[in-house]
């Protein structure tokens with residue numbers, strides 16, 4: 721049972737497309753850090769952000785990589801339109817983070833923006849980068865690659881598996 725809101729459309733992202741889009745994000749971020757263009761560290765937002773974070777760190781040769789663990793949950797009584805809230809359950813290394821200056825905080829997507837808003841409150845000077853962004857949360861992302869409509873659910877490769885589908889015309 722998925723806790724996602726009813727969405728009309730699905731955007732199915734393969735491993736290959738995630739890799740290509742995360743690489744594009746890395747190249748967009750290259751040379752944009754505050755220290756002569758360099759970035760101090762990459763922090764992935766668990767769990768979905770760990771994949772693009774690794775690709776960005778590899779492409780930009782950033783060797784300090786940490787994570788911030790965020791758990792999203794619904795407040796309210798089980799209705800589909802409940803508000804999503806988020807809480808930090810594991811913080812990255814404090815002496816690396818500071819106020820976020822020079823830190824690239826990476827996620828797979830921004831939807832409502834709640835997750836990024838929460839983390840931005842902790843590290844206001846960090847740079848927030850996502851691979852995909854929906855309109856509601858777009859303003860929370862400093863950099864993103866692809867905009868996806870609000871009524872689309874993004875299916876990530878780690879949430880899918882290859883499987884058989886019936887032929888268009890069944891055997892008669």
Ligand SMILES: O=P(O)(O)OC[C@H]1O[C@H](OP(=O)(O)OP(=O)(O)O)[C@H](O)[C@@H]1O
Nearest residue numbers: 766767768792830831832833834835857
């Ligand atoms: O902009 P928001 O409305 O906050 O939604 C975006 C967040 O939701 C998803 O994570 P989720 O909380 O589903 O956990 P996961 O990354 O561990 O799968 C996604 O990976 C983002 O982190």
Ligand SMILES: [Mg+2]
Nearest residue numbers: 766767768769
């Ligand atoms: Mg996530």
